[in-house]
Each structure stands twice: as C-alpha cells, then as structure tokens.
Amino acid sequence: MEELFEKMAEALIAGKQDEVKKLSQDALDKGIAAKQILDKGLLAGMDVVGKRFKAGDMFIPEVLLCARCMHGAMDILKPLLSESDAAGAGTYVIGTVEGDLHDIGKNLVSMMLQGAGFKVVDLGTNITAAQFVDAVKTHKPKIIGMSALLTTTMPKMEQTIAALKEAGIRDQVKIMAGGAPVTQDFVDKIGADAYGANAASAVDKAKELVAYTSV
Ligand code: B12
The missing domain is CATH 1.10.1240.10 (Methionine synthase domain)
Incomplete structure (x- = not known):
C-alpha cells in the first residue's frame, strides 16, 4: 500500500x-x-x-x-x-480586490490551500468590500485572503478591513493579504494578520493562523 x-x-x-x-x-x-x-x-x-x-x-x-x-x-x-474530512483545516475565503482583474497568483494560492486541506471559497476577481463582508457572514471562514496586483487597488484592502470592522465581524476572521506590490510593512499598516509572499508561504501562514485560532 x-x-x-x-x-x-x-x-x-x-x-x-x-x-x-x-x-x-x-x-x-x-x-x-x-x-x-x-x-x-x-x-x-x-x-x-x-x-x-x-x-x-x-x-x-x-x-x-x-x-x-x-x-x-x-x-x-x-x-x-x-x-468535514475534506476541509480539515477550515474554510478560507479568497478574492482579488475591487478594480483588480489579476487572478493567476490568487488561483495558485487557492489551489495550494486546497491541497493543504482548506475548503476554499474563491469569490473571483473585482471583489468589493461589501462582497467580502457578505462572504464572511455566509461562509464563516477562519481566514479571508485578499489579492491585489495593482498599486491603485491596494487601498481596497484597507477599505475591506474597515468594512469588516463596521459590520462588527473583524474579530471573527483572520485576514491575509498578498500580491506582487503588497509587503509585510503594508500588511502591518492596514492591520491585516498575515502576509503571504508566495503560494507556499501563504499556506504556511494560513496553517499558523488556523493553529492559533483553534487553540
Ligand atoms: C498577467 C498580468 C496581467 C494579465 C492578468 C491575467 C490574469 N488572469 O490574471 C492582464 C493582461 C489581464 C493584465 C492586465 C492589467 N495589468 Co497586469 N500584469 C500581469 C503580470 C505580467 C503578471 C502577474 C502574474 O500573474 N504574476 C504571476 C503570479 C503567480 O504572481 P503574483 O500574482 O504576484 O502572485 C503570487 C504572490 O504575489 C502571492 N499572492 C498573490 N495573491 C495573493 C493573495 C493572498 C491572500 C496571499 C497570501 C498571497 C498572494 O502568491 C502568488 C503565488 O506565488 C504583472 C507583472 C508582474 N511582474 O507582476 C502585470 C502587472 C501587475 N499589471 C500591470 C498593469 C498596469 C495592468 C493593467 C492596468 C494594464 C492596462 N493598462 O490595462 C491591466 C489592469 C487590469 C485590471 N483592472 O486588473 C502592472 C501593475 C503596475 C502597478 N504598479 O500597479 C504590472 C506590475 C506590470 C507592469 N510592470 O507594469 N495584467
């Protein structure tokens, strides 16, 4: 065997x-x-x-x-x-932020997360803050991941976090951000929980966050 x-x-x-x-x-x-x-x-x-x-x-x-x-x-x-078996690591909602249509990196992260046992809900591209908020309410994920490839769409990440706070659900979910122009400094500045420089490190960070949240 x-x-x-x-x-x-x-x-x-x-x-x-x-x-x-x-x-x-x-x-x-x-x-x-x-x-x-x-x-x-x-x-x-x-x-x-x-x-x-x-x-x-x-x-x-x-x-x-x-x-x-x-x-x-x-x-x-x-x-x-x-x-429950298939999604042993929990649910992960992912999407590319509003105004941004790049999805190659997001798809790669999404596939690797599935490979690592997450149940991934991929919202697609051009996802507004309100759509992320709705998705958190509907799917109750452990983590949401936002992707941005354009410097002009990076502020949408901060706006999404603000919208989650306004909806009173910021503390129910861990937030990850990634995409070529995104950095650890930026992630710290906007108050997200983790940065993933590439798909492999995105998976590592997601596993860490899940281990942390399930204690
Ligand atoms: C492919 C591409 C396109 C394709 C997108 C196809 C698609 N389906 O995605 C097309 C041709 C449609 C396109 C369009 C545009 N593009 Co474009 N594009 C690129 C290009 C060449 C590659 C991006 C890519 O897929 N990289 C490969 C993936 C695997 O890498 P990645 O996305 O970084 O993802 C990795 C990590 O960042 C991380 N990651 C990504 N997302 C997430 C999410 C989470 C949660 C985590 C944890 C990690 C994570 O993990 C991934 C895997 O390792 C880049 C150049 C570049 N070097 O980045 C320009 C680039 C991003 N594009 C650019 C521009 C300007 C545009 C356009 C505005 C061009 C135009 N004038 O129309 C439009 C914008 C359309 C829109 N509204 O989004 C600029 C952005 C400049 C800037 N500073 O903002 C770039 C940098 C090119 C350049 N040098 O000028 N583009």
Whole structure:
C-alpha cells in the first residue's frame, strides 16, 4: 500500500495528471479510503511541491501542473469525502480586490490551500468590500485572503478591513493579504494578520493562523 502512495506522490510531483487520476482510482478499487489516499498520496506529494517551490527548485508552470493533478484526483475523491474530512483545516475565503482583474497568483494560492486541506471559497476577481463582508457572514471562514496586483487597488484592502470592522465581524476572521506590490510593512499598516509572499508561504501562514485560532 505504501508503494502505491509513493507512486501517487511521485506522479503528482512530476505533474502527470492522467497517472495520478488512474492511481487514485486503482487505490479506491483496492478498497483504500478516500481520506487515506488524499493524506498519504496526494497531500504528501503537494507537501513536497510546496517545499520545492519555496526553495526555488520548482517554478509556477510546474506547480500549476501539480495543482491540476490534485484537482483531477479530487474530482474522483470529493464525493467520497465527508465535508468535514475534506476541509480539515477550515474554510478560507479568497478574492482579488475591487478594480483588480489579476487572478493567476490568487488561483495558485487557492489551489495550494486546497491541497493543504482548506475548503476554499474563491469569490473571483473585482471583489468589493461589501462582497467580502457578505462572504464572511455566509461562509464563516477562519481566514479571508485578499489579492491585489495593482498599486491603485491596494487601498481596497484597507477599505475591506474597515468594512469588516463596521459590520462588527473583524474579530471573527483572520485576514491575509498578498500580491506582487503588497509587503509585510503594508500588511502591518492596514492591520491585516498575515502576509503571504508566495503560494507556499501563504499556506504556511494560513496553517499558523488556523493553529492559533483553534487553540
Ligand atoms: C498577467 C498580468 C496581467 C494579465 C492578468 C491575467 C490574469 N488572469 O490574471 C492582464 C493582461 C489581464 C493584465 C492586465 C492589467 N495589468 Co497586469 N500584469 C500581469 C503580470 C505580467 C503578471 C502577474 C502574474 O500573474 N504574476 C504571476 C503570479 C503567480 O504572481 P503574483 O500574482 O504576484 O502572485 C503570487 C504572490 O504575489 C502571492 N499572492 C498573490 N495573491 C495573493 C493573495 C493572498 C491572500 C496571499 C497570501 C498571497 C498572494 O502568491 C502568488 C503565488 O506565488 C504583472 C507583472 C508582474 N511582474 O507582476 C502585470 C502587472 C501587475 N499589471 C500591470 C498593469 C498596469 C495592468 C493593467 C492596468 C494594464 C492596462 N493598462 O490595462 C491591466 C489592469 C487590469 C485590471 N483592472 O486588473 C502592472 C501593475 C503596475 C502597478 N504598479 O500597479 C504590472 C506590475 C506590470 C507592469 N510592470 O507594469 N495584467
């Protein structure tokens, strides 16, 4: 069984979508639980991908391929996983702020978070402060993540935090921000909880925040 998990992780790291899907189906046919396939095969592979990406040994196109492998296999596993199992790390609402249509980085962060066990609600791009507020009320996430790629849309992050405060729900959620022009200094200045410089560090920070909030 361990050998099958290793093969699955290796195929995922190599970005072989069909093979990952086939190996996942083989494992299910052998009677292995979907949760085990996710944890020991797919997430083990994604963990390596995250580490290599962070170390600069893997690049965005490769990571996207791995994320696609994950998605392909998740299509088979999802119906078999109870929601609580699949979303072990909690719900994460993510979106690109109002006026900004860039979504490549956000999508990458979103895929990596899913790979790490978060249930991700992706609101898309051009998301207003009011939409973020509504999403917090509806989905009750542990974390929201805002993405901005334009210097002109960065202030929308601060406005979103202000809107959450005004709605009285700022303390119910941790707030992360990222995107090429965003910095740790900026995140501190606007009163968000964490900055993610890239998808791998976004996942690390999100895990830290969840561990912190669930104590
Ligand atoms: C691709 C691109 C586009 C594409 C977007 C396609 C798409 N679907 O996203 C298109 C062509 C549509 C586009 C349009 C525009 N763009 Co553009 N675009 C880019 C470009 C080349 C790459 C961005 C990208 O995808 N990078 C790759 C991803 C993986 O990196 P990333 O987004 O930084 O994300 C990583 C981290 O930042 C972090 N992260 C990102 N989001 C989040 C969120 C959270 C919560 C966390 C924790 C982490 C995190 O993790 C990600 C993964 O590692 C950049 C140049 C650049 N070097 O950034 C310009 C750039 C961002 N664009 C720019 C501009 C000016 C524009 C336009 C205004 C151009 C125009 N005149 O129309 C429009 C604006 C449209 C709009 N309203 O949004 C400027 C911005 C300048 C500025 N200082 O504001 C840039 C910097 C180019 C430049 N040098 O001039 N663009």
